[in-house]
Amino acid sequence: MWEAIRRWFDPADLRSVGEPPDYRFSLANERTFLAWLRTGLALVGGGLAAAQFLPPLPLTHLREVIAVALLLLGGAVAVRAVDHWARTERAIRLGQELPASRFPAILALAVGAGAVLLVVAVLVRAVGEP
Amino acid sequence: MTAGRDPGLQPERTRLAWRRTALTLTVVTALAVRLGSTGDPTGALIAGATVLVWGAVLVLCWPRATGTGPARTGGRTLPLVALATVGLALLGVLLVVRRLW
Numbered sequence: 001m002w003e004a005i006r007r008w009f010d011p012a013d014l015r016s017v018g019e020p021p022d023y024r025f026s027l028a029n030e031r032t033f034l035a036w037l038r039t040g041l042a043l044v045g046g047g048l049a050a051a052q053f054l055p056p057l058p059l060t061h062l063r064e065v066i067a068v069a070l071l072l073l074g075g076a077v078a079v080r081a082v083d084h085w086a087r088t089e090r091a092i093r094l095g096q097e098l099p100a101s102r103f104p105a106i107l108a109l110a111v112g113a114g115a116v117l118l119v120v121a122v123l124v125r126a127v128g129e130p
Numbered sequence: 131m132t133a134g135r136d137p138g139l140q141p142e143r144t145r146l147a148w149r150r151t152a153l154t155l156t157v158v159t160a161l162a163v164r165l166g167s168t169g170d171p172t173g174a175l176i177a178g179a180t181v182l183v184w185g186a187v188l189v190l191c192w193p194r195a196t197g198t199g200p201a202r203t204g205g206r207t208l209p210l211v212a213l214a215t216v217g218l219a220l221l222g223v224l225l226v227v228r229r230l231w
Contacts, residue, residue, distance in 0.1 A: 008208075009206055009209050011204055011205045011206060015204075023140070023200070024136065026204060027140040027141065027143070028140065029203075030147075030204070030208065031147045033208055034144075034150070034151045035147070037151055037212060037215060038150060038151055040219075041151070041154045041155060041215055042154065044158050044215065044219045045154070045157055047219075047222055047226070048158065048165055049161055051165055051222075051225070051226045052164060052165045061230065064227070064229070064230060067222075071223050071226070072223065074215070074219050075215065075216040075219030075220065078215035078216050078219070079212060079216060081212055082208055082209045082212040089204065
């Protein structure tokens with residue numbers, strides 16, 4: 001794992017494999033990375049917003065749990081973005097197939113499940129109020 | 131190949147993507163500063179750290195977001211910006227958890 005992390009920070013290591021690709025593919029890969037990074041930043045921003053703009057929820061500290069979950073999810077998306085960028089760049093240079101990933105599906109399920117939980121929490125509060 | 135001959139204008143699109151990312155980062159930093167501004171020194175310290183991260187990333191991605199020539203790709207900027215995002219997330223966790231004490 002540490003080896004993979006060291007490789008992210010070593011551009012020469014990435015340039016040592018395969019052939020230099022058409023620069024447009026590298027730029028497209030970089031834009032995909034940036035789009036994922038913005039997704040991560042949006043989750044971080046969502047967590048920060050939840051912590052200060054959500055009203056207190058019926059369960060104790062549920063608001064803080066939601067905020068921390070969104071923040072950690074955002075950080076995970078950023079880490080995965082750079083990992084996927086490096087693996088894609090490597091595949092492009094080697095002329096291999098692009099790496100497949102379950103991550104988008106897992107992220108979508110996690111965000112969907114979180115939204116359902118939040119709807120339940122809001123409904124519980126609406127019913128609980130006299 | 132120059133940027134003008136690229137039918138997809140890839141360097142230009144990539145620069146705009148960097149700008150959007152920097153803008154998103156600015157919004158996130160503003161939210162963190164607001165969350166940290168409750169008058170206590172700990173919150174101010176963490177908010178100050180997020181502003182430092184924000185400034186460092188802006189300096190880092192400035193060459194990627196400006197200019198008109200062929201764009202640079204890859205390098206250490208990408209993992210460093212991702213690292214900064216992780217740092218912001220952890221500072222955000224500190225900001226949220228701090229209010230429970």
